[in-house]
Structure formats: structure tokens, C-alpha cells
Amino acid sequence: KNEVEQSPQNLTAQEGEFITINCSYSVGISALHWLQQHPGGGIVSLFMLSSGKKKHGRLIATINIQEKHSSLHITASHPRDSAVYICAVGFSGGGADGLTFGKGTHLIIQP
Amino acid sequence: GAVVSQHPSWVICKSGTSVKIECRSLDFQATTMFWYRQFPKQSLMLMATSNEGSKATYEQGVEKDKFLINHASLTLSTLTVTSAHPEDSSFYICSALGLASYYEQYFGPGTRLTVT
Numbered sequence: 001k002n003e004v005e006q007s008p009q010n011l012t013a014q015e016g017e018f019i020t021i022n023c024s025y026s027v028g029i030s031a032l033h034w035l036q037q038h039p040g041g042g043i044v045s046l047f048m049l050s051s052g053k054k055k056h057g058r059l060i061a062t063i064n065i066q067e068k069h070s071s072l073h074i075t076a077s078h079p080r081d082s083a084v085y086i087c088a089v090g091f092s093g094g095g096a097d098g099l100t101f102g103k104g105t106h107l108i109i110q111p
Numbered sequence: 112g113a114v115v116s117q118h119p120s121w122v123i124c125k126s127g128t129s130v131k132i133e134c135r136s137l138d139f140q141a142t143t144m145f146w147y148r149q150f151p152k153q154s155l156m157l158m159a160t161s162n163e164g165s166k167a168t169y170e171q172g173v174e175k176d177k178f179l180i181n182h183a184s185l186t187l188s189t190l191t192v193t194s195a196h197p198e199d200s201s202f203y204i205c206s207a208l209g210l211a212s213y214y215e216q217y218f219g220p221g222t223r224l225t226v227t
Contacts, residue, residue, distance in 0.1 A: 033216065041149070041202050042220040086155070098145045098157035098170070099206075099216065 006087050006102035014110055019074040021105045023087030026068070033099060034061050034072045035086040043086075046072070077109045114138055115207050117219035124195055124226055132190045132222045134205030140185035141207035145216065146178075149202040158203075161188040195226040 003026045013019055023032070034046040047054050047061040049070065054061050058077075063070040074081055084106050088099040114137040124130050134144055144161040159180055160168040167180035179191040188207075192199055202223050206216040 035218070041204075041223060043204060043218040045216070045218055048215055088155070098147070098160050099155075100157070101147075101155040103154050 004087055004089055004100050004102040006105050008105060009103065010106045010108075012108045012110065013077055015078060017077050017109075019077050019081070019107065019109075021072045021085050021087075021107070023070045023072070023102055024068060025070075025087075025089050025091075027091060029068075030090040030097070032063055032070050032090075033088040034070075035088060037084040037086060037104065039083075046085075074107075079109045079111050082108050113209055113215075113217045115205065115217045115219040117203075117205060117222050119222060120220060121223040122225070124224070126196055126226055127194055129191055129193045130195055130224060132192070132203055132205075132224075134188045134190070134207070134219050136186045136207040136217070139207070139209060139217075141188075141209070142185060143208040144182060144188040145206045145208075146180065146188075146190050147204045147206070149204065155204065158190075163188075192224065195224070197226045200224055200226045 005024045007022045032049045036044045036046055046059060049061055049063040051065060058075045060073040072085060084104040086104045087102040090097045090099055116135045116137055118133045122130055142163045146158045147155045148158055149155045157170050158173045161180045161182040163182045163185050169175045177193055182188040202221050204221040205219045209215040
């Protein structure tokens with residue numbers, strides 16, 4: 001069964017803290033996505049990874065293909081980073097498929 | 112670039128009626144679009160894959176006769192919820208596959224459907 005596990009489910013931190021959210025998956029993937037969902041429901045795509053590391057502003061995403069694991073880091077966290085962060089993967093030997101989503105990490109950054 | 116829109120953003124309808132949701136890629140062509148739904152406090156789940164000019168592929172457990180998908184052009188896919196019931200109330204999101212990056216999916220803002 002193709003599964004995506006995220007941890008932690010809930011995370012509350014103080015402004016300025018370094019945040020790490022983890023994602024593990026069960027089988028080989030074509031690509032892994034990190035998404036951000038705000039209370040209204042809209043989704044923003046943060047990163048798409050198939051290997052290595054990507055950085056955008058205060059956000060960093062890494063993936064270890066051998067260990068089937070990815071992490072999303074937020075440096076110098078801010079209350080506006082409060083949202084649900086979702087890991088999603090495409091399970092496929094080739095080509096692009098619909099994604100399988102983790103349950104999300106509900107992040108709250110307190111001022 | 113790579114903007115996907117959905118219309119309407121929210122809709123309330125009566126049980127037994129049909130509702131159409133549009134998903135448009137505004138500045139790129141998308142041969143493949145995906146439809147997802149999210150029930151309260153649950154993960155997003157893939158409903159179907161919509162391919163331009165061909166029949167949609169539905170995930171197990173999704174009724175193709177109830178959730179009609181039409182992908183008539185390279186920029187538009189529609190999802191029609193037929194004979195809606197309260198249990199169809201959900202958040203429906205589409206994504207479009209970019210041609211430039213084969214695995215990159217661009218998400219629409221979502222449509223919240225409430226069936227009374």
C-alpha cells in the first residue's frame with residue numbers, strides 16, 4: 001500500500017524558532033511535493049523535489065531517496081507561517097500521476 | 112505564471128440538484144488535470160485524472176456517473192456533481208500538470224460545496 005506519513009501532526013512554536021516537519025513514504029516515487037494550506041482551504045505549492053535540496057526564502061526542503069524521507073524546514077519562523085503543511089507524493093514508475101497526500105502538520109507560530 | 116483558477120469558490124445547493132465546478136489553467140496549457148476532494152479534518156484524496164480529449168480515469172470508490180468530468184480543451188476541465196447529496200459536501204480542488212515540468216502540479220484555490 002502506498003502511504004505517506006507526516007510528523008508531527010501538530011506543532012506549536014514561538015516566533016523565531018527553527019521548524020522541522022518530516023515526511024516518510026513507503027515505495028519509490030516520481031516526485032514529492034510540499035504544500036501549504038491556509039484556513040480558507042486554498043493550497044499553495046511550496047516545493048517539488050525528486051532529489052537533493054531546494055531553498056526558497058526561509059523555507060528549505062530536502063529529500064533522501066534511499067531512506068524515503070523528506071523534511072521541510074522553516075528558519076526564523078513567523079506567525080504568518082501558521083498553516084497546515086502537507087507532504088504529497090506521486091507514486092509511479094514513470095510519468096506523472098495524481099498525488100497521495102499525508103495528513104498534514106498543523107503549525108502554529110506564536111508571537 | 113502557472114495560475115489555475117476554479118469557479119465558483121463556494122456553492123450551496125439543494126439535495127438532488129447538480130453542480131458544475133470549473134478548473135482553468137490561465138496562462139499555460141494542461142493536457143492533464145486532477146480532481147481532489149477533502150472532507151473536514153481529512154487528507155486530500157485523488158478523485159480522478161482528467162485528460163484532454165479522452166475519458167477521465169476515476170479512483171476506486173469514486174462513482175463516475177455521479178462525478179462527471181469533461182476536459183474539452185487544453186485549459187478547461189469541469190467537474191459536475193450530479194444529484195448532489197449532503198455527504199457530497201466537501202472541498203474540491205483541481206490541479207493542472209505543467210507541460211514544461213512533467214511532474215509539476217499547479218493547484219487551484221478550491222471550491223467549497225455545501226449540499227443542504
